[in-house]
Amino acid sequence: MDAKSPRSYLIRSLMDLTKVIGHYPASDANEAWKVWLSIRGRGLSPTTLYTWRGRYRAAINYGCEVRGIPIPKILSIKKSNEHPVIYLSKQDQEKLIAAYADYARPIALTLCFQGLRSGEAVRLDWRYVDLERRSLFIHKTKTGRQRSIPIHPRVYEALRALWEQRGHPDSGTVFLNYFGKPFVDRSENAGGGNALLRPHNAACKKAGISGFTPHGWRHHWASWMVMSGADLFTLMRLGGWSSLSMVQRYAAVSADHMQDAISRLS
DSSP: OOTTSHHHHHHHHHHHHHHHHTTSOGGGHHHHHHHHHHHTOTTOOHHHHHHHHHHHHHHHHHHHHHHTOOOOOOOOOOOOOSOOOSOOOHHHHHHHHHHSOTTTHHHHHHHHHHOOOHHHHHHOBGGGEETTTTEEEEOSOSSSOOEEEEOOHHHHHHHHHHHHHTTSOSSSBSOBOTTSSBOOOOTTSTTOOOTTHHHHHHHHHHHTOOSOOTTHHHHHHHHHHHHTTOOHHHHHHHHTOSSGGGTTHHHHHHHHHHHHHHHTOO
């Protein structure tokens, strides 16, 4: 079975649920769900929690129907009234970057100016950083499609400084956490979660910015790419999306930007 297939992922998810709360009887399913939320659900977005609840709900329903026992109620996920931020103003962008801890700022710059997914940034290895040609090779992606992208000048400065600080390495993880160890790549973990959540949330709190997630950097980058004149095909290639339909949403951002520009005419 393909390890990346939907069925395989579902099996791993159910195994994760079983590992954490599988010892609870069906009658205590709601209490078990609360325990899972406190252990594995911390830091996950409401959307991700909805998905997990759906898997758990389906497993409980099936088990109860097979055994002919009443189906218990499961605690629902509270909807957030706060809409996620699609992109930041340039002022807030700089405020947030400056608020990151020193060890996390290089990866924040990379997310901001290269449009990488968090997992791609966490996995970045010096083997795939060509400082001479100023390009990054993204060897492992969500879609399975590798890509090379030019390095933004600000990211180049940050990577060059890291490279010199580390003694000119030719291999090894580029970005390290507070303890000088590689960030834990959770993109393929059934439990999900973002490896950069802790430093990102600390920076947002310091900068006074709410509703902006680590993945928000990717939307921020795409939005400003379009507002700066990039066409959707170029955006798709640089960002590693598999089709133009997946970047169509950013066309609306461009329209809003043009309207704002027209409104400033006097």
